């Protein structure tokens with residue numbers, strides 16, 4: 001398989017899916033790309049126990065903006081992103097995500113492969129500085145290169161919403177800067193990017209901070225960065241004084 005057959009999971013057409021709770025809005029305004037209200041998600045264990053993973057999560061992201069999703073390990077970031085991508089179905093809540101949308105996996109080997117228009121992918125690969133890789137077999141690419149190709153595929157499909165799961169695992173800082181620049185020049189794309197790096201907030205239009213399955217804070221990145229840093233230093237002080 002050569003490179004231009006690699007593309008992210010993507011689903012065309014606008015999508016408004018009221019689930020079991022009260023519908024949010026019948027007619028979302030033009031300037032909102034992602035909106036979730038009171039999203040809950042639980043899993044059933046083999047022992048028959050119901051384990052809540054997401055608890056009443058609400059988020060709202062304006063069109064054309066880059067937002068970061070942060071929180072400690074296991075707080076539910078990937079689960080929320082997968083729900084927004086339509087890969088998981090929430091237990092209840094209401095959801096609107098503009099389409100076409102694409103989800104770029106944390107592990108690029110999980111990316112779905114599908115055929116796509118060669119010239120558009122070629123142009124998009126050019127934009128992520130990877131045009132020379134067009135004919136290379138996918139298995140010969142590094143994790144970061146696969147992720148950049150996946151993003152190129154999403155842009156080639158003219159996606160409106162890009163859901164990026166923890167690109168920091170495979171992309172170095174300069175690769176991440178390339179992706180950010182790419183999102184900036186693709187003005188119409190709205191991106192929600194899971195990250196552990198507080199420095200990324202500097203480049204974001206906004207952020208969502210989660211803990212233990214809940215959205216604790218959302219909005220201005222600088223305010224959220226300050227909040228997280230204060231939590232981290234109080235944690236360190238507690239450890240040092242015990």
Ligand SMILES: Nc1ncnc2c1ncn2[C@@H]1O[C@H](COP(=O)(O)OP(=O)(O)OP(=O)(O)O)[C@@H](O)[C@H]1O
Pocket residue numbers: 043051053071072073074075076077078079080
């Ligand atoms: N199918 C499942 N069955 C049981 N528990 C699950 C399942 N899927 C997720 N979880 C649990 O839900 C919680 C949230 O997982 P999730 O992967 O969304 O967290 P995360 O914030 O993305 O974590 P990380 O930063 O480590 O990637 C974790 O405690 C995880 O173990």
